Amino acid sequence: MDVIAAGGGPAGLMTAALLDAAGVRAEVRERGSEPRQQSRDTAMHPRTLEVFTMIDAGDGHPISDVLLAQGRRVPNTHCAGLPGLLDYRGLDTPFPFTLTLPLWGTEHVPAVYLDARGVRVRHGAEVTTAGQSADEARVQASGAWHTARYLTGTDGAHSIVRKAAGIGFGAHSPSWLARTSNTGRRDAASLAWNGLPRASAARTYMQRTASRSSRP
Secondary structure, eight states: OOEEEEOOSHHHHHHHHHHHHTTOOEEEEOSSSSOOOSOOOOEEOHHHHHHHTTSBOSSSSBHHHHHHHHSEEESEEOOTTOSSOEEOTTSSSSOOSEEEOOHHHHHHHHHHHHHHHTOOEETTOOEEEEEEOSSOEEEEETTEEEEESEEEEOSOTTOHHHHHTTOOOOOOOOSOEEOOEEOSOOSGGGBOGGGOBOGGGEEOGGGTSSOOEEOO
16 A cells, blocks of 8 residues: 555545545545534635546546535635635636535545545544554554555544654634534435535535624
8 A cells, every 4th residue: 555544534535536546556544434424614715626626537527527516606705704705706716716515525526536446435444543664654543553655644633643743733722613503404305416415405604504603
């Protein structure tokens, strides 16, 4: 194995997809026992969409086309609690907007690509320890050790890989909190491309619903 991606969120799945597209053998190890069902993060920025144009969805179209068909384009939006709107329309990019799409959609699209390509995404396989020797990286997951030439730390703010590498995070306690709620039913009638639930099933701040922000 060339690369193990520790963490199967959007960053880990995208990393594995880009590596596969470049001819590098990769696999993903994820703590959760199944794909996420919550909205959570909803905004995808222009540069992310540009990178997704590099990956073929398997039908001659880039993955970015699939995401664009599922999401909602927002040309100006709030960011990080700032009072004014950020206007993306003047950017030199094919995607002068943020794309609003629930997290399960952001994860589902590269996951479908990886499955079709035979790249393994192992759920219920949390990386609990990471280390390295002179010529390989190693991780402990599900009680066993696994090795690869490289290891990527895509396992979130409390990253085991980051801590093992001695890389600081430098974050402080949050000054504000955003809440996102999921409502409604997600059944067979609400499914769209390859089983991807439609964005209408989520009620999020970015979709002008009942989410609220509060400042301590």
